[in-house]
Amino acid sequence: MTDPYKTLGVARHGTAAEIRSRYLDLVRQYPPERDAERFAEIRAAYDELRDPTVRMQSLLFNFDSADSIAELAVEVKERLRTARIPTKTLLSLAKP
Amino acid sequence: MxxxxxxxxxxxxxxxxxxxxxxxxxxxxxxxxxxxxxxxxxxxxxxxxxxxxxxxxxxxxxxxxxxxxxxxxxxxxxxxxxxxxxxxxxxxxxxxxxxxxxxxxxxxxxxxxxxxxxEPDARFLANAADRAVVDPTTAPASLSGIRQGAENVRLALDALHAGEESAAALMIVNISRQSPFADWKFFVRGLAAYYRDDPETMRGNWDRLDPERIGFRIAASLRRLADPASATTPECEEFRQAVRILEKDILGGPIVWYLESLQRSLLDDRWREAIYGVRRWKKDFETAVPSMSGRLDRLFYQHVLSKFSPQRLEELATAIDPPSWDLNWNRARAIVWEQADGPNFTEGENSIHKSEYYWREYIKDLAEISEFSVADRTLAEAMIWLRIGGNLAAETLHAKSGWGDRYFDDDCDCEDCTRERAAAAARASAPTPAESETPQDRARAIEALDRAIAAAPTYAPAYRRLAKAHLDWNQRDAAADVYRSMLHHVPNELEAILFLFKHSLPRDAAAARDYAIEARRIKPASDDVLDMLARGRMAAARAMALQGRFDEARAELAAIQAAGRGPEIPACDATAHAAMIAFKSGDESAGREAVARTLKESDDSADALLCLAIEAVRYDLPNQLEGVRNELFTRWSSSLSKHRGKAIGLMARRMLGILKDEVEFSEKENYLDRVLAYIRAATGIRWTDEDLRDACRLLFHVHSDDKFIDCRESLSKLADSGRKKFPQEPYFHIVRGDLEMERGPRACNRILARKCYTAAKVAAGKSTRPDAQGFLETVQKRLEILGVPGLLSSMFPFGGGSGFDMDPSNDSSQRARTKQMLELIRTECEALGLDTEKMIERIKSKFDIPEVDER
CATH class of the missing domain: 1.25.40 (Serine Threonine Protein Phosphatase 5, Tetratricopeptide repeat)
Known part of the structure; x- marks a missing residue:
């Protein structure tokens, strides 16, 4: 089962308003007529999180994390990838 | 030299x-x-x-x-x-x-x-150009153009760093194809594409780079960084080195290396090393990637919770800041202690009590959590009280109940039972919930669950848990009170209505009927609810008739007629009630007419007569109608002379309903005995799977009662018959397996039990019936019990850990024990003058003992 927080891309302790706002953003990004499968995923995740009881249950008693250190490492590399590299650093990559 | x-x-x-x-x-x-x-x-x-x-x-x-x-x-x-x-x-x-x-x-x-x-050749010039780009001071003045070309390339790279792609393009526009800087032209263009995330252009340019040139080496690392998925070779040291250089210059430290080290430490469960790493690199994370620092803390927080180690948690608490939703670490401590093995608890305390303490502290912390709205806090408080109450209520129950420890014989002195008793004693020496329960546990559980309800009166799970706790403690009236309170705050809760219906049926028929009406309102399309309503109305009609309110009683029956009845209620039931009301009201001829109608409407006269005979008792027909009562009983008894599968099925279902509803009336035992005797005497019957299943269900319901000990053998036979005739029906396999398991470790044919459950699993897997999933879960649990080492396995002279498919001839000790057992039987048979070989064959066949060399 997919993690609804991950599907919506919101923090585990995000507020109801943040969750709703993020959901609407995603729906604009993936409308059902363009990507029905993705939309269904987003909708299911939102349905799960908008139920305050389900959300609170997860916040209080769930300790599984969809995040991982490997994912952090990937993100750091992505950050490096998108960074503008100073000339000196760039040329130093050629050093044996 | x-x-x-x-x-x-x-x-x-x-x-x-x-x-x-x-x-x-x-x-x-x-x-x-x-x-x-x-x-x-x-x-x-x-x-x-x-x-x-x-x-x-x-x-x-x-x-x-x-x-x-x-x-x-x-x-x-x-x-x-x-x-x-x-x-x-x-x-x-x-x-x-x-x-x-x-x-x-x-x-x-x-x-x-x-x-x-x-004159210098092209390779030399290319080399000179590369050196001049990397270090302009090495550009020889004697080589015209090298110094200026290198300067232009560097300016282009600077422009790209500043995000000025067009300026960069201008700097390299005049580099010709023959120029030693032509390679750098492709590199700069590829780099511009890399920055604007245009992999196609990037590849188009960088694919043209000379592998001997410096640009190619730089591009190789960047390409891997841009698209790690496309890399065909594992990460080489050169790439790692490049990442380290970039991290150092862009992020300020080797963050990826730190992360990989932490991940390795956690995967290898080197906790101390991981904590040391977090402490040491925390500042670097915060500086390099502030948002990730929080995520890393959270990951460690979640990790430590999943390990249930209070010690690790305390170590983590000294290394990172608490998360914003657990400012004093109380939530983490509560979760960890719920599952932790307590090393040194004071008397009357266990890990659940520790956890309770921290949950209570966390409730106090809720006010400080800024992410929670007022409504969130209220709900959180109710949920935590529910958690506390649920844990405490579970603690009051014996963990040993269920299948787990039923399979060894307390009086047996054999080696296996002795070993199993010792293992159980060892398990019991740990603070089991049953032992650790203090007298206050129930009170504390109720208090916590009451507080959950008080915090959020519309939060249904709190009521459910409290009701369940009362049911677990055999306090059905208290559970009913909880459900009533639940319905007051959470109307339309079908679960509460169903419980209250069942609870009221033998006590207050009118109330039961009202609950059924309410259920029908909520779930109008349900056949089960329609059945329930019919049962409620019939019970209400009986109660009214007993009070002399015959018109109201008839109105209830008329309502059944109008609304219809579910498939589980036989057609004759309502007519039987009509007959009794007529008799009770003094209209004997109408009563007799209704009796005739009842028999006509029924699928089987024996079941209809049983219904009439029982209702005659329950309606308490007056003395002057004793003849009617006796007549109905006599006619029913006579109808039992011939055995029919339909009659057995219907009567078994009726008696099982009476037992389950806890209905009491005089001569109930007599009726039950007769029905059971009728089932036991049944031979050569043409069964339908449904009738046979109903017969087995009744026998299974009563077989553990000492009064009905004779039913066990009949049940076993019927289950065997069901397995043979209806192999696609999982129920018969499960019943047979359960009967085998109940014989205990010495007598249980573990091989047969496993065979039955495996057949049930196959049958349930193929079945499309709605209850197939339930069967599958049951079977899975049973098979797990059979597979637990030290429980049933290794308890039998011919049984190992791997079940019916194991080969005992592989195990010399098992073989020896089987041999000993057969020798003992042989000696005893000879002493008793029995046919030894025949007896041995029968035992081998009955208990599925594999062939062993007895010599």
Whole structure:
């Protein structure tokens, strides 16, 4: 089962308003007529999180994390990838 | 100089030294080669010795330059220049060495080089261009255009760094295809595409780079970073080095390396090392990637919770800040202690009590959590009280109940049972919930669950848990009170209505009917609810008739007629009630007419007569109608002379309903005995699977009661018959397996039990019935019990851990024990004068004992 927080891309302790706002953003990004499968995923995740009881249950008693250190490492590399590299650093990559 | 030469004090010959230099060159040991070549040339200045020396000078010089030892490389190059160059390959490569060590202009100026080497070739110029781009100070002034070209390339790279792509393009626009900087043109264009995330253009340009050039090397690392998925080879050291350089210059530290180290530590469960890493690198994370620092903390927080180790949690608490939703670590402590094995608890305390303490503290913390709204806090409080109450209520129950420990014999002195008792005693020595329960636990559980309800009166799970706790403690009335309260705050809760219906049915028929009406309102399309309503109305009609309110009673039956009844209620039931109401109201002829109608409407007369006979008792017909009562009973008894599967099925279902609803009436035992006797005496019946299943269900319901001990054998036979006739029906396999398991470890045929459950699993897997999933879960649990080492496995002389498919002939001790057992049986049979071999065969066949060599 997919993690609804991950599907919506919101923090585990995000507020109801943040969750709703993020959901609407995603729906604009993936409308059902363009990507029905993705939309269904987003909708299911939102349905799960908008139920305050389900959300609170997860916040209080769930300790599984969809995040991982490997994912952090990937993100750091992505950050490096998108960074503008100073000339000196760039040329130093050629050093044996 | 070799050891051998030293020992004998001989100088090596020039030929030896030449060969030694050659070998060293082949091994790329240029230092040794140069040494040998120098000695060789000193002894004999032959032409080939000189050429060897030149080659050694050049190779050593290039090696030193490559290693960044500029001064040493320059010294070597100067000595070579002093010697002069005659060897053609050395002549060709000398400019590269001079360029690398910064002596190109110097040599050119002195006129020592140019006459010898002629015009520089393209490879040399490319090399010079690369060096000039990387370090403009090495660009030889004597090579026109190199210095300016390198400057333009660097300006283009600077422009790209500043995000000015068009300015970068202008800087390289004039580089021609023949220019030594043409490679850099492709590199700059590829880099611009890399920055704007245009992989196609990036690849188009970088694919054209010369693998011998510096641009190619830089591009290789960036390409891997841009698209790690497309990499065909594992990460090489060169790439890791490049990532480290980028991290250092862009992020300020080797963050990826830190993360990978932490991940390795956690995966290998080296907790101390991981905590040390977090402490040490925390600042670097915060500086480099502030958002990720929080995520890393959270990951460690979640990790430690999943390990249920209070000690690790306390260590983590000293290394990172608490998360914003657990400011005092109380939530984490509560979760960890819920599952932790307590090392040193004070008397009457266990991990659940510790956890309770921290949950209570966390409730106090809720007010400080800024992410929670007021409604969130209220809900959170209710949920935590529910958690506390649920945990405490569970603690009050015996963990041993269920299948787990039922399979060993307390009175048996055999080795297996003794071992199992010892294992159970060891398990019991741990603070089991049952032992650790304090007298206050129930009260505390109720208090916590009451507080959950008080915090959020519409939060249904709190009511459910409290009701369940009362049911677990056999406090059905208290559970009913909880459900009533639940319905007050959470109307339309079908679960509460169903419970209250069932609870009220034998006590307050009118209330039961009202609950059924409410259920029907909520779930109008349900057949089960329709059945429930019919049962409620019939019970209400009976209660009214008993009070002399005959018209109201008839109205209830009329309502059943109007609304219809579910499939589970036989058609004759309502008519039987009508008959009793007629008798009770003094209209005997109408009563008899209704009896005739009841028999006509029924699927089987025996079941209809049973219904009439029981209702005659329950309606408490007056004395003057005793004849009717006796007549109905006699007619029912007579109808039992012939055995029919339909009659058995219907009567079994009726009696099971009466038992489950806890209905009490005089002579109930008598009726039950007769029905059971009727089932037990049934032989040669043509069964339908439904009737046979109903018969088995009734027998299964009563078989554990000592009063009905005879039913066990009948149940076993019927279940076997069901397995044979209806192998696709999982129920019969499960019943047979359960019966086998209940025999205990010594008598249980574990192989047969496993065979039954496996057949049930297959049948349930193929079944499309709605209850198939329930069967599958049941079977899975049973098979797990059979597979638990030390529980049932290894308890039998011919049973191992792997079930019916194991081969006992592989295990000599099992074989020996089986042999002993058979010998014992043989001796006993002979002493009793029985047919020994026949008996042995029967035992082997009955208990599925595999063939062993008894000799």
């Amino acid at each position: 070799s050891q051998k030469t030293k020992k004998h004090g001989k100088q090596p010959s020039a030929t030896d030294l030449f060969q030694s230099a050659q070998r060293a060159m082949e091994k790329q040991d240029f230092k040794e080669a140069l040494k040998s070549a120098k000695l060789c040339y000193r002894q004999d200045q032959a032409h080939d010795h000189r050429q060897m020396l030149e080659r050694a000078w050049l190779a050593r010089g290039m090696q030193l330059a490559h290693c960044g030892l500029a001064d040493e490389a320059q010294a070597v190059a100067r000595e070579l220049l002093e010697l002069g160059v005659s060897e053609p390959t050395v002549e060709r490569n000398l400019p590269n060495l001079l360029l690398a060590v910064g002596l190109y202009d110097h040599a050119a100026g002195r006129g020592k080089l140019l006459p010898a080497v002629g």
